[in-house]
Amino acid sequence: MxxxxxxxxxxxxxxxxxxxxxxxxxxxxxxxxxxxxxxxxxxxxxxxxxxxxxxxxxxxxxxxxxxxxxxxxxxxxxxxxxxxxxxxxxxxxxxxxxxxxxxxxxxxxxxxxxxxxxxxxxxxxxxxxxxxxxxxxxxxxxxxxxxxxxxxxxxxxxxxxxxxxxxxxxxxxxxxxxVDTDVFRPLSTANQIDKSDKLTIVILSRLVYRKGIDLLAGVIPQICRQYPSIKFLIGGEGPKRIVLEEMIERHSLQNRITLVGHVNPDKVRDVMVQGDIFLNCSLTEAFCIAIIEAAACGLQVVSTKVGGVPEVLPEELIWFAEPSVEGVYDGIVRAINDRIQGKIIAPQKSHEMVKSFYQWxxxxxxxxxxxxxxxxxxxxxxxxxxxxxxxxxxxxxxxxxxxxxxxxxxxxxxxxxxxxxxxxxxxxxxxNELRKTNNNNDDNHNDNKCQ
Missing domain, CATH: 3.40.50.2000 (Glycogen Phosphorylase B;)
Known part of the structure; x- marks a missing residue:
């Protein structure tokens, strides 16, 4: 031991x-x-x-x-x-x-x-x-x-x-x-793809410079202008939150962008499954566990092609983008177009693929x-x-x-x-002994209820 x-x-x-x-x-x-x-x-x-x-x-x-x-x-x-x-x-x-x-x-x-x-x-x-x-x-x-x-x-x-x-x-x-694929799973096991453009893009990250929050603040207004029905759900805290708040105020996007703030680890999956596309704008990344969790939840993944990110997921599960505002914009557009045309993997199949790649x-x-x-x-x-x-x-x-x-x-x-x-x-x-004791107590409780 x-x-x-x-x-x-x-x-x-x-x-x-x-x-x-x-x-x-x-x-x-x-x-x-x-x-x-x-x-x-x-x-x-x-x-x-x-x-x-x-x-x-x-x-x-x-x-x-x-x-x-x-x-x-x-x-x-x-x-x-x-x-x-x-x-x-x-x-x-x-x-x-x-x-x-x-x-x-x-x-x-x-x-x-x-x-x-x-x-x-x-x-x-x-x-x-x-x-x-x-x-x-x-x-x-x-x-x-x-x-x-x-x-x-x-x-x-x-x-x-x-x-x-x-x-x-x-x-x-x-x-x-x-990644714990028992926790990070699609909202539904149905192998159906929503081909509408009424999508929600999720971002879960520390709001710091290294995570590309400045890129995010630059690309969101462009996407909102191009796609009037798309919304953004942003979770996380950090010194760059003020940049996002200023962007929301400047472009009057209060009804299109939701800042969730701090997200507890046990609530990450609940936030992810509210979206259709997961966006990662990191400027440098040795390995991004968030994009694996998102793919396990059945989301499309758009990420900057930096560091070790290309090693994380196969090409059919991720849309790469250059680490610039124009590059991220193009990556999101390609992901949306492929989704509308039905050229993406169904959520449950995406989950099964991630499950086979990353086993605890x-x-x-x-x-x-x-x-x-x-x-x-x-x-x-x-x-x-x-x-x-x-x-x-x-x-x-x-x-x-x-x-x-x-x-x-x-x-x-x-x-x-x-x-x-x-x-x-x-x-x-x-x-392990505690778990056995708790299981025995649960069994005894169920037996007493049955009697």
Whole structure:
């Protein structure tokens, strides 16, 4: 049995592909009898320990959020609480998610100080030229130098990570995001296609620049002028919401566009099935789980052809567009015309195709294989980690050497004043046993009703 700690700044109640993946992956491991906890930062009044479905324990730590749900890097000041949690929960594998997440990198760094194995999943693509990409790539290169294994969600993502982080490709595994096709299913099982032009286009995304919200604000007025009966349903929150609100006011589209706002993960399917076409305008994307969920719900998918998106769905299920206002407009027009002419796949057949492509059992088996490969790795000593950091340039090497030494000093200090033997261990939680108990209680309740 693995005792896994998922670590990331991005988790529920925030919405997005990373958040959904961490939640679903944790649920699947719990059902297999493994122990899983999640470490993330506090969201508003959601601070401390919370429990989710299947007994998933989430630690919402009171760290300062500075931008776009990313916490302020605290270097070694987060070590005491992370050490306490990892020891108390008897964690043996720390799995960090997202290169944007400072918290994920910190938890993995502290895990190496404690002698634990680490795995990192990179969900995004980065450039090489702008200042933010240079800084992030340098940080990622250092952090992944002491990480046991790396998972990328597409082959494009693997190439990108290997180049910008200098990771040996043999340590990188390509494992796509799966989708729960039992949840994401068409509204009706009828194999009929609505060929009218009274359509609803759905957008579910974080409203940020990287998701192409500026493109969306440019293309919606053109589509509304061309097709008077088309409506838009937009879900999600973010700093670019104001751009959409201004566009709605400027073009008087209040009766054509609905801004749903924040959508809970369990309500995503309910929003999707209200539409006929799903639109993704991302400017960069390693892997877009939302378009898989939309295809599983039987929607036509129109997406910008960027990053790893071409690897996600076959051509008969997706209409590609160039990442420009004109390109997205042309993609939507082609999708609408093909729909009117009946040149699209029926919703139920689309669902069955996605179901055959992305199975949770297969993805879970592949991630478990990654964990198994980590077990045979020797535990790195502080000397080995210092030697790796020393191989970088002088400034980077000295900076991380300093952090490593300070963390090791804190490790020795807390081991003396708060030894592991004095930390109360958390009792084991058996999800399968709880499920059996609940099923027995339900059966007894039904028997009593029958009597």
């Amino acid at each position: 693995y005792r896994i700690c998922m670590a990331s700044d991005f988790f529920h109640p925030n919405i997005g592909g990373v958040e959904s993946h961490i939640y679903q992956l944790s649920q699947r491991f719990l059902r297999k009898g493994h122990k899983v906890i999640v470490i993330t930062h506090a969201y508003d009044d959601r601070v401390g320990i919370r429990y989710m479905t299947s007994g998933l324990k989430v630690y919402y730590l009171p760290f300062l959020v500075i931008y776009n749900q990313c916490t302020l890097p605290t270097l070694f000041t987060s070590f005491p609480i992370v050490r306490y949690i990892l020891i108390r929960e008897q964690i043996n594998i720390v799995h960090g998610h997202s290169a944007f997440s400072a918290l994920a990198h910190e938890v993995m760094f502290h895990a190496k100080t404690l002698g634990l194995k680490t795995v990192f999943t990179d969900h995004s693509l980065f450039g090489f030229a702008d200042a933010s990409a240079i800084i992030t790539n340098k940080l990622l290169k250092v952090m992944l130098s002491v990480c046991n294994r790396v998972i990328c969600v597409s082959h494009t993502g693997k190439e990108n990570t290997a180049l910008r982080a200098g990771v040996d490709p043999n340590r990188i595994f390509v494992i796509p995001h799966p 059992d297969d993805i879970l088996e592949r991630i478990t294989f990654v964990y198994e490969s980590v077990e045979s790795d020797p535990i790195e000593t502080i000397d080995e980690r210092i030697q790796k950091f020393w191989n970088f340039d002088v400034a980077t090497g000295m900076f991380f050497l300093f952090i490593t030494v300070v963390c090791h000093f804190l490790f020795k200090l807390f081991s003396y004043f708060v030894p592991e033997s004095e930390i109360e261990l958390v009792p084991e939680f058996d999800y």
